[in-house]
Amino acid sequence: DAGVIQSPxxxxxxxxxxxxxxxxxxxxxxxLFWYRQTMMRGLELLIxxxxxxxxxxxxxxxxxxxxxxxNASFSTLKIQPSEPRDSAVYFCASSxxxxxxxxxxxxGDGTRLSIL
Amino acid sequence: xxxIDQPTEMTATEGAIVQINCTYQTSGxxxxxxxxxxxxxxxxxxxxxxxxxxxxKGRFSSFLSRSKGYSYLLLKELQMKDSASYLxxxxxxxxxxxxxxxxxxxxxxxxxx
Numbered sequence: 001d002a003g004v005i006q007s008p009x010x011x012x013x014x015x016x017x018x019x020x021x022x023x024x025x026x027x028x029x030x031x032l033f034w035y036r037q038t039m040m041r042g043l044e045l046l047i048x049x050x051x052x053x054x055x056x057x058x059x060x061x062x063x064x065x066x067x068x069x070x071n072a073s074f075s076t077l078k079i080q081p082s083e084p085r086d087s088a089v090y091f092c093a094s095s096x097x098x099x100x101x102x103x104x105x106x107x108g109d110g111t112r113l114s115i116l
Numbered sequence: 117x118x119x120i121d122q123p124t125e126m127t128a129t130e131g132a133i134v135q136i137n138c139t140y141q142t143s144g145x146x147x148x149x150x151x152x153x154x155x156x157x158x159x160x161x162x163x164x165x166x167x168x169x170x171x172x173k174g175r176f177s178s179f180l181s182r183s184k185g186y187s188y189l190l191l192k193e194l195q196m197k198d199s200a201s202y203l204x205x206x207x208x209x210x211x212x213x214x215x216x217x218x219x220x221x222x223x224x225x226x227x228x229x
């Protein structure tokens with residue numbers, strides 16, 4: 001079975017440019033999560049969706065960050081304009097409806113973003 | 117908010133047993149997850165605890181004490197491939213939709229021959 005698919009795997013761009021990260025969740029999963037991971041702060045939740053609707057975006061650092069989920073099989077995280085402090089690994093994860101609260105989140109391989 | 121503490125780094129020898137501790141503070145505890153993350157790779161699910169006690173899965177076990185806000189991950193018969201970061205994550209039922217996990221910064225385990 002295909003897991004969570006993210007693209008690109010690596011992105012290097014100059015500050016001020018727009019960056020778009022893409023994610024395809026596991027088919028049938030109802031929840032989609034965007035995380036950012038850095039050495040200093042670890043893995044931080046940015047935003048998550050349930051059935052394509054954003055539920056909690058309190059982790060989005062500022063207005064430069066936006067996320068969409070136009071359908072059940074695709075989501076984007078956009079940074080515009082990008083800044084060097086946005087350099088991190090961005091993970092997308094998905095999970096099933098969790099009636100028993102024990103369904104784990106499945107992570108993609110991440111996008112390693114470097115803003116010069 | 118939540119506070120999750122794990123040791124930053126641990127070392128152990130191949131074949132040994134290691135225990136990685138995690139303490140947390142939350143008023144609406146609703147489950148604790150352990151994930152393994154090899155360098156440059158995605159986190160992968162290891163275990164889930166919501167009730168007190170020990171959950172065993174092969175060489176890996178996870179323990180939870182809700183009254184103490186404490187969990188540990190026990191790795192037996194260590195292998196070189198167990199060198200990775202181990203992330204503790206807590207779910208708080210006060211959070212929207214009960215699906216939000218808060219991760220600790222992880223414990224980097226180095227297994228030596």
